[in-house]
Amino acid sequence: MPTETLEFQVEARQLLQLMIHSVYSNKDVFLRELVSNASDALDKLRLASLRDDGLDVDVSDLHIEIEADKDARTLTVRDNGIGMSYDEVTRLIGTIANSGTAKFLQELREAKDAASADGLIGQFGVGFYSGFMVADEVTLVTRRAGEKQGTRWTSRGEGTYTLETVDEAPQGTAVTLHLKPADPENQLHDYTSPWKIREIVKRYSDFITWPVRLVPGKGDDGEQREPETLNSMKALWARPRDEVSDDEYHELYKHLSHDWRDPLETVRLQAEGTFEYQALLFVPSHAPHDLFTQGYQRGLQLYVKRVFIMDDCEELLPPYLRFVKGVVDAQDLSLNVSREILQQDRHIRMMRSRLTKKLLSTVKDLMASDQDKYRTFWREFGTVLKEGLVTDPDNRDAILAVSSFAGTHDAEEPTTLAAYVERMKEGQNEIYYLTGDSRQSIENSPHMEAFRAKGIEVLLLTDPVDEVWVDVVGEFEGKKLRSIAKGEVDLGAGENADGDTEKDKSGEEYAGLLGWMTERLGDDVKEVRLSSRLTVSPACIVSDADDLTPALENMYRAMGQEVPATKRILELNPEHQLVKALNQAYTENGDRGELAETAELLHALAVLAEGGRPKEPARFVQLVTERLARTL
Numbered sequence: 298m299p300t301e302t303l304e305f306q307v308e309a310r311q312l313l314q315l316m317i318h319s320v321y322s323n324k325d326v327f328l329r330e331l332v333s334n335a336s337d338a339l340d341k342l343r344l345a346s347l348r349d350d351g352l353d354v355d356v357s358d359l360h361i362e363i364e365a366d367k368d369a370r371t372l373t374v375r376d377n378g379i380g381m382s383y384d385e386v387t388r389l390i391g392t393i394a395n396s397g398t399a400k401f402l403q404e405l406r407e408a409k410d411a412a413s414a415d416g417l418i419g420q421f422g423v424g425f426y427s428g429f430m431v432a433d434e435v436t437l438v439t440r441r442a443g444e445k446q447g448t449r450w451t452s453r454g455e456g457t458y459t460l461e462t463v464d465e466a467p468q469g470t471a472v473t474l475h476l477k478p479a480d481p482e483n484q485l486h487d488y489t490s491p492w493k494i495r496e497i498v499k500r501y502s503d504f505i506t507w508p509v510r511l512v513p514g515k516g517d518d519g520e521q522r523e524p525e526t527l528n529s530m531k532a533l534w535a536r537p538r539d540e541v542s543d544d545e546y547h548e549l550y551k552h553l554s555h556d557w558r559d560p561l562e563t564v565r566l567q568a569e570g571t572f573e574y575q576a577l578l579f580v581p582s583h584a585p586h587d588l589f590t591q592g593y594q595r596g597l598q599l600y601v602k603r604v605f606i607m608d609d610c611e612e613l614l615p616p617y618l619r620f621v622k623g624v625v626d627a628q629d630l631s632l633n634v635s636r637e638i639l640q641q642d643r644h645i646r647m648m649r650s651r652l653t654k655k656l657l658s659t660v661k662d663l664m665a666s667d668q669d670k671y672r673t674f675w676r677e678f679g680t681v682l683k684e685g686l687v688t689d690p691d692n693r694d695a696i697l698a699v700s701s702f703a704g705t706h707d708a709e710e711p712t713t714l715a716a717y718v719e720r721m722k723e724g725q726n727e728i729y730y731l732t733g734d735s736r737q738s739i740e741n742s743p744h745m746e747a748f749r750a751k752g753i754e755v756l757l758l759t760d761p762v763d764e765v766w767v768d769v770v771g772e773f774e775g776k777k778l779r780s781i782a783k784g785e786v787d788l789g790a791g792e793n794a795d796g797d798t799e800k801d802k803s804g805e806e807y808a809g810l811l812g813w814m815t816e817r818l819g820d821d822v823k824e825v826r827l828s829s830r831l832t833v834s835p836a837c838i839v840s841d842a843d844d845l846t847p848a849l850e851n852m853y854r855a856m857g858q859e860v861p862a863t864k865r866i867l868e869l870n871p872e873h874q875l876v877k878a879l880n881q882a883y884t885e886n887g888d889r890g891e892l893a894e895t896a897e898l899l900h901a902l903a904v905l906a907e908g909g910r911p912k913e914p915a916r917f918v919q920l921v922t923e924r925l926a927r928t929l
């Protein structure tokens with residue numbers, strides 16, 4: 298096959314440009330990325346050899362080699378791992394198979410400084426391309442285990458790459474960087490220097506479970522010396538806790554997560570007894586951009602007795618902890634364990650339960666010991682964690698205990714339910730909340746008026762999952778969770794002793810109007826009644842205590858379920874000028890003139906106020922316009 302010249306996919310080209318122009322300040326990490334890829338390739342080959350008896354490969358000496366040539370200014374990272382086929386090279390190296398990439402590039406362009414750019418790059422795992430930070434040409438020669446022919450890939454990172462088949466290629470992959478010219482001013486960045494290589498591998502890749510060997514150059518006497526193994530290969534999770542530094546943990550985290558930032562929290566767990574295992578878990582400091590997309594890669598790495606078994610093992614944590622990274626090393630599982638077996642294994646279920654509890658108690662500890670960290674945690678992962686309130690009844694209380702919610706008590710700081718309950722007023726025995734799209738839209742909702750006037754705290758819930766968990770959870774410490782947009786509100790007879798009699802009185806006064814409006818608006822509302830929750834607005838829409846909220850209705854419809862349209866309730870503010878005048882007109886003249894239109898407008902205004910849209914916007918505009926014209 299002749300040499301093919303191919304173009305990089307647009308996103309890949311943009312990323313390469315970023316690498317070449319080095320948005321990233323710490324260039325040393327390119328070596329970590331290449332070693333990390335080599336290590337993954339060795340893991341894959343070992344697994345393939347376990348699973349596939351027909352695969353004729355030698356796995357007795359799996360390793361990574363680094364070889365530098367000072368004169369030619371090349372650096373080669375070589376592994377005898379799984380390798381890549383011709384097609385795989387195009388697919389894996391020539392394109393970026395990540396739908397979030399466009400978004401990433403956008404964010405990167407908007408990043409204010411180098412530090413935030415660094416962080417972003419890390420999130421998107423541009424691993425292999427990082428070689429172009431230090432090299433002006435990269436060559437990759439690879440042969441897939443079990444295949445005869447190899448493939449050579451070459452690129453200068455400028456829009457195109459070449460591909461050709463090669464007959465003589467060792468199994469595995471060799472990546473050769475043709476380094477940029479040496480900077481005489483800055484010897485520190487000479488990547489052909491053995492001590493520099495040694496230092497980088499030690500710093501970033503010490504825990505890699507395969508030997509990383511430095512192939513020595515020719516000595517002065519021309520003698521070839523023995524290769525030197527640079528990494529200790531010690532599994533961090535198996536070493537005594539106090540022997541491992543934070544830096545070492547963090548490097549393992551970066552290897553596992555492809556994140557370049559430090560984790561927020563490191564969690565270790567050692568289970569002894571009949572089913573022994575060690576776990577080393579990390580809570581990232583940032584939510585990945587695709588946490589809520591379907592097919593988000595989740596799960597921990599599973600090892601059995603120090604041997605890597607699988608990535609993204611979903612069975613080890615519930616979905617609402619899918620952002621947690623880490624390693625679990627079990628003593629008593631078979632090396633051949635499959636996902637199907639894991640799903641049914643009783644020990645795995647126990648392990649999952651224990652890991653879940655441990656993570657939740659870690660968050661609880663953070664709340665007590667490090668408020669800043671807890672806040673970061675909740676900002677990044679609160680929305681995901683709340684899914685657990687719905688899906689994991691066993692841990693519901695533990696999740697509630699570490700949850701916090703925006704509320705009217707404090708414009709910045711969210712509150713826990715426990716703190717809310719502590720602040721509840723005499724006589725208040727429900728926890729009030731209102732759901733909506735944003736804090737602002739909720740705060741401006743007419744439903745808030747009486748609560749604001751009386752200084753009663755309301756939780757402001759804006760995540761889609763909030764609609765669901767409040768229903769499922771129902772109460773906290775015996776206090777009902779109560780939507781202030783549902784049912785009747787009674788804000789304490791104590792404070793409003795004569796309010797009740799007043800309401801009874803206006804009840805009689807308004808009976809005629811209410812009956813008439815209920816009938817007129819019957820297509821849209823099931824009842825028109827007087828409100829005790831309004832102080833400023835003339836009217837608002839509320840739901841019956843056990844009706845679905847509009848947001849939930851929409852959610853069920855989006856999921857393809859049939860939901861009958863629920864009629865809602867229109868509440869009028871008997872103290873409002875407009876409502877008073879309407880009542881007077883009706884009492885004196887009955888259904889005459891434009892009264893029906895005014896009733897219709899009042900309903901439309903209430904719909905608008907809760908962020909909805911009038912049934913017939915054009916008609917609404919026309920009616921309002923006519924009335925406005927008459928005021929001039």
Ligand code: ADP
Nearest residue numbers: 334335338380381389422423424425426470555
């Ligand atoms: P990531 O490691 O995050 O997947 P990289 O850019 O580092 O992203 O690598 C892209 C892909 O190229 C890898 O997922 C892997 O499939 C393939 N690859 C890279 N290096 C090697 C290697 N040494 N051996 C086999 N496959 C490799």
Ligand code: MG
Nearest residue numbers: 333334424425
């Ligand atoms: Mg990689």
